[in-house]
Amino acid sequence: MGITITGLGPGNFKHITLETWELLTGNNPVLLRTAKHPCVETLKARGVPFTSFDYLYDQAGDFAGLYQEIAAAVIEKAKQGQDIVYVVPGSPLVAEKTVELISLQAKAAGIELTIVPAMSFLEVLYTRLGIDPITGVTIVDAADLALLPPDLATGLIVTQVYSRQVASDAKLTLMDYYGDEYQVTVVRHLGLPEEQIINTMLFELDRLNGIDHLTSVYVPPRPVSTKVFSLDPVVDVMARLRSPGGCVWDIEQTHLSLRRYIVEEVYEVLEAIELADGVKLCEELGDLLLQIVFHARVAEESGGFTMQDVIDSVTEKMIRRHPHVFGGITVRDAAEVVVNWEKIKKREKAGEREKVLDGVPIGLPALMTAYKLQSKAAKVGFDWQEIGPVWDKVAEELAELKEAAALPAAERCLRMEDELGDVLFAIVNLARFMGIDAEIALNHTNNKFRRRFDHIETSLKQQNKRWEDVNLADLDGLWEEAKKKEVKS
Incomplete structure (x- = not known):
């Protein structure tokens, strides 16, 4: 038998x-x-x-x-x-x-x-469409489209598109990969007298007449970017560092112990941006990415989430919050984009944030926290309508700080701290009205002070002078020299 x-x-x-x-x-x-x-x-x-x-x-x-x-x-x-x-x-x-x-x-x-x-229909299809399979072709049954890898780089032949319903299901899956208007080729009855070869866009796939058991779809390969990148190398390095026999220090870290490092890396990125130093920015962004990979690895080991979950989550969020790009919404300008973003965000967070000021992270720097608190209060109308009263408020808080500084020593210290906080809060509000991020502005000034002070110190060394050899007027002169140098550069 x-x-x-x-x-x-x-x-x-x-x-x-x-x-x-x-x-x-x-x-x-x-x-x-x-x-x-x-x-x-x-x-x-x-x-x-x-x-x-x-x-x-x-x-x-x-x-x-x-x-x-x-x-x-x-x-x-x-x-x-x-x-x-x-x-x-x-x-x-x-x-x-x-x-x-x-x-x-x-x-x-x-x-x-x-x-x-x-002989299969593929030989006829290759000939009719001028395809050389050696360049790479993936063949899949329409029922198995969900199994395609997200980074498919070859052309795609979808077989068994035997009904309009199957064509509709295939269309919806393929549009997630290629977009609604991606050009595809529908082939029917290849090699027969009634052979049809139809070029159409994906969203029209199930609208074609005559779809039957001799229908297939060819999807040409997507344009390949000149440089393919992957997170795998850094993810693999982190996995090795955290594995048995890896680095003792890395193995001991937790989400809590790593908090300070991610903050430090953010500020080093900001410094690179301030300096307009592309090489340094590339390096610091890599250090910041490493911290994100580190946290994802710690979470994966405890069954929380993976690096892929992080990527998928933010990708889905960006698509969801940009309906004017990925959906059918139309916007007039950037201001309307922000309004839509906030509406979508509010819907997403429904039930999580019951109070107006909910959602401001506790660990933010103080100036940034002040900015976010004021912005949230402004959204419900607790805000001035113009900048004039904001200037008045700054002046008022400065006057109260002067008054506190004149108090007897017993009560002066606590009052000055309180009033200085009010001054800073008012300054942040003024910056907000001017469209300036106070945290970034102060960080910019800190970096500027560092550069100018470094110039003074370098100049003294070049002159073989010690700090005690010069007076404030000399130092002030070097400071002005540093300012002029910055202007020229």
Whole structure:
């Protein structure tokens, strides 16, 4: 007993190979997976006897169960002791699930199996569309599109697009990969007189007429960027550092112990931006990224989340909060973008933030915290309408600080601290009205002070002078010199 499997080719009778024809006209029973194939009428006309499994299609609940039934029936026929010929549409080893199942079951049952090559629709498709498969092509059943890798770089051939519903499901999946208006090619009845090759956009895929069991879709490869990057190297390094036998210090770290480092890296990034130093900015962004990878690794080890979860989460958020780019919303200007962003954010956080000032992180620098508190209060109307009263408030708080400084020593200290805080809070409010981030502004001034003071110190060393050798007027002169140097640069 044995099973020989072959194929009827892509459609036209002339595509049946001579070897297949000899099998079809031999003495062994011929079993067709389906008689719904363009050349079957020719087989009938030439007196080729066969039976088909079309009766199973009508009662099948799904294709997975159907293919299992067909494979089981073929194996059962073979077990009766006669050699049989099982024939599929196209080629036996191109998108044929029953052949895969029969191969497994025949081996388990000790049945001899022979697979005869046949022409598939792919050869016709390659020729019609001018595709050389050596450049890379991925072939997938429409039912398995969800299994495609997100970074697929090859062209894609989607088979078994046999109905408008299947085309609709395929369209929705593919639009997530390629976008709504990506150009694809729909091929129908390749190699037959009624052959059709239609170029269309993805969103129109299920609107085409005549979609049937001889329909496939070709999706050309996406343009490849000149440089592909991956987070894998730094993720792998961190995994190695945290693994047994890795770095003792890295292994001991927790989310809490790492807090200070991520803050430090943020400020070093800001410094690089202030200096307009591209090389330094690249390095500092790498250090900041390392901290993010570090936290993700710590979380992954405890079953919390992974680096991929971090990337997926922020990607989904950006798409969700930019409906004017990824959806059908239209905006007039950047101000409306901000308004939409806040509305979407408010919906997302519904139930999490019950009070107006909820959502301001506790660990932020004080100036940044003041800015965020004022901004949140302003959203509900607790704010001045113009900048004039803000200037008055700054003057008022400065006057109160002067008054506190004049108090007796016993009560002066606490009052001055309190009033100085009010002055700073008012200054932050003034900066907000001017569209300036007070935290960044002060950081800019800190860096400026550092540069000018470094100039003074370097100048003294060049003159072989010590700090005690010069007076304040001398130092002030060097300070002015540093300012002029900055202006020139």
